[in-house]
Amino acid sequence: MAEKRKAGRPPKGTPQPAKKTRLSAQVKQETPEKELTPQSKPEEDEKPVLLPNKIYDFRPLPTLPELQSNTLDDDFQSIEGSGIIAASLQRTRQKWLSGEFFERYWVKTSGRKDAKPVPEGNPNKSWMKSSGPCTIIIEPMIFDAQFYLSYEPAITSAAQQKNAMQQQQQQQQQHSAPSPYGTPYRPPAHAPFQLQASGHPAPQPGAAGTAAQNGQHAAPPAPAKPSPDPVIQLLASRAATDPTLKDLMKVVATGSATPDQLKNFQTHIDELNAIVAAQNASNNASTANSPAVPTHHQPPGQIQSAPPKPIQHASSPRPRPLVQPVYPAVFEFVNAPGASVDRFRFPQHSIIEPLGNYSILASFLLFKKGKDAADPSLFDAEVEYFEPITVKIDVTPNNVRVLEDIKKSVKPPNEVRTWMEDQMRAKQRAPIRYLPTRLPHKSQLTDADEVIEEPPAAEVKKRPYKKRAEKQEAQSPAPTSAPPPPPPPAPAAEGPPEGLRRNTKRSTRLSNAIAV
Numbered sequence: 001m002a003e004k005r006k007a008g009r010p011p012k013g014t015p016q017p018a019k020k021t022r023l024s025a026q027v028k029q030e031t032p033e034k035e036l037t038p039q040s041k042p043e044e045d046e047k048p049v050l051l052p053n054k055i056y057d058f059r060p061l062p063t064l065p066e067l068q069s070n071t072l073d074d075d076f077q078s079i080e081g082s083g084i085i086a087a088s089l090q091r092t093r094q095k096w097l098s099g100e101f102f103e104r105y106w107v108k109t110s111g112r113k114d115a116k117p118v119p120e121g122n123p124n125k126s127w128m129k130s131s132g133p134c135t136i137i138i139e140p141m142i143f144d145a146q147f148y149l150s151y152e153p154a155i156t157s158a159a160q161q162k163n164a165m166q167q168q169q170q171q172q173q174q175h176s177a178p179s180p181y182g183t184p185y186r187p188p189a190h191a192p193f194q195l196q197a198s199g200h201p202a203p204q205p206g207a208a209g210t211a212a213q214n215g216q217h218a219a220p221p222a223p224a225k226p227s228p229d230p231v232i233q234l235l236a237s238r239a240a241t242d243p244t245l246k247d248l249m250k251v252v253a254t255g256s257a258t259p260d261q262l263k264n265f266q267t268h269i270d271e272l273n274a275i276v277a278a279q280n281a282s283n284n285a286s287t288a289n290s291p292a293v294p295t296h297h298q299p300p301g302q303i304q305s306a307p308p309k310p311i312q313h314a315s316s317p318r319p320r321p322l323v324q325p326v327y328p329a330v331f332e333f334v335n336a337p338g339a340s341v342d343r344f345r346f347p348q349h350s351i352i353e354p355l356g357n358y359s360i361l362a363s364f365l366l367f368k369k370g371k372d373a374a375d376p377s378l379f380d381a382e383v384e385y386f387e388p389i390t391v392k393i394d395v396t397p398n399n400v401r402v403l404e405d406i407k408k409s410v411k412p413p414n415e416v417r418t419w420m421e422d423q424m425r426a427k428q429r430a431p432i433r434y435l436p437t438r439l440p441h442k443s444q445l446t447d448a449d450e451v452i453e454e455p456p457a458a459e460v461k462k463r464p465y466k467k468r469a470e471k472q473e474a475q476s477p478a479p480t481s482a483p484p485p486p487p488p489p490a491p492a493a494e495g496p497p498e499g500l501r502r503n504t505k506r507s508t509r510l511s512n513a514i515a516v
Contacts, residue, residue: 050444051436053077055087060375063433075440082439091374093141097333101366101389102344105150105330127151128330128343132399136331137392147402148330148343149409156259159325163262164255166320230279234272259325266322329409349419350410355392360403363390365423368430378433385430386423 051062061084079085095101106125109118128148136143239246245268251257252265329346333339347364354360366387370379379385395402410416 051439052445053439053441053443055083061088062436064436065433067434068436068438072438076438077441079437082437084435084437088435094338096138096141097336097339099340099342099344104342105345106343108341123150131405132402134399134402135394143333144335145331146334147405149405150328150330151259152327155325155327159323160255160257162323230276231272234275235268262322327409329406346406346409348409348411349416351413351416352407352410358397358400359392359394361390361392363388365420384427386427387430
């Protein structure tokens with residue numbers, strides 16, 4: 001068999017098949033040009049931060065926008081040799097101790113002539129009662145502090161006025177309580193019921209008319225007086241046997257009660273409320289356990305009258321708890337060299353989280369403008385920045401009162417959260433900067449930046465020293481004329497000879513001995 005002829009070249013007129021396209025080119029053709037996202041232009045690189053080879057006490061510490069690399073060459077000093085971390089801790093601790101981040105509440109005054117003037121509205125030191133010592137931990141720093149509670153008279157009087165107004169309103173509500181029997185009872189007007197099928201005679205219309213007349217002439221029941229509050233009754237009965245409570249009620253009614261007296265009065269009210277609540281609970285339980293009333297089936301043809309509704313006594317509103325005054329918590333740093341002698345107010349807008357029985361976490365916000373920062377060149381001068389802070393407060397078992405006073409001095413948590421959200425929306429958070437842990441051996445600063453102008457030293461005014469002679473001259477009046485010359489010295493009188501003086505002494509001794 002002859003072999004088949006292989007396919008040769010196609011004739012010239014035959015069109016050539018299309019070349020196989022690549023996948024990338026195919027994707028480009030299928031994707032429209034509008035859908036292609038334009039490539040973002042590379043952002044301009046920030047200028048590198050130039051580091052000095054040492055730090056200065058009167059200059060801010062250098063910072064970096066990112067963490068410094070851990071793999072640096074030998075051109076950089078060691079962490080200990082650079083001294084950045086130690087200087088940062090020392091400066092930060094001093095700022096906390098100076099009270100720069102807290103509201104200054106009380107300024108300690110001095111009797112010296114060159115002392116600073118007392119600020120207007122400086123509270124009285126006698127208002128502040130000690131709560132106890134504690135430890136404030138702002139990691140990694142630890143401070144010893146003493147807390148106080150400031151019993152401001154204005155806060156006490158405002159709380160007493162609110163309590164007096166509240167008691168007056170309750171008394172007015174009790175006297176003007178509406179009667180539960182305002183609408184008299186009217187029996188329903190039923191049509192005469194006739195039973196034709198049973199054969200009973202229908203009632204006479206005269207009897208129905210007589211019943212209607214009796215219903216019209218029936219007098220409605222007299223409205224009952226509203227029952228007084230059981231708590232007030234118990235309080236009055238207790239005051240009748242307790243003269244101390246009676247006097248306390250008079251003082252509270254006049255609005256001149258002290259915080260301790262208000263607290264004592266509130267204790268009596270709480271006890272009576274508990275007694276009334278227990279009585280109500282027992283009454284409800286006895287009503288629930290009572291046997292059910294058996295129901296009797298009514299024979300057909302009789303009219304079923306509605307049962308009388310039980311009498312409902314008007315329940316007088318319970319007295320509201322007395323308004324407790326909220327006093328500010330004040331603290332001062334102790335046992336710390338260089339600490340401020342003033343006292344500072346604990347932030348009212350703080351979220352308190354208890355940690356066991358002897359510790360709490362307090363979170364609050366700090367605010368500062370850019371011009372007041374350690375390095376103002378990194379911030380906008382007039383923009384106010386905020387920074388969230390969390391501190392831990394520890395106490396000993398004998399000083400738990402410190403934590404209780406702090407919890408009472410802050411505002412409610414819901415109010416604090418709302419306030420914090422508003423502040424964070426209105427202000428800008430401070431940008432985060434990082435400390436370089438290692439400085440170069442050779443400074444990277446330019447010659448212009450290396451010029452360091454030390455601040456002028458503070459002039460210490462010395463007290464003028466005067467000699468004693470100058471003081472006497474200044475005090476004595478100036479002489480009008482020249483003083484007279486001093487008189488010549490008197491000639492010395494010649495004494496007895498030596499032998500005569502000895503004999504005189506001996507005779508004196510003998511006479512004294514004979515006299516004895």
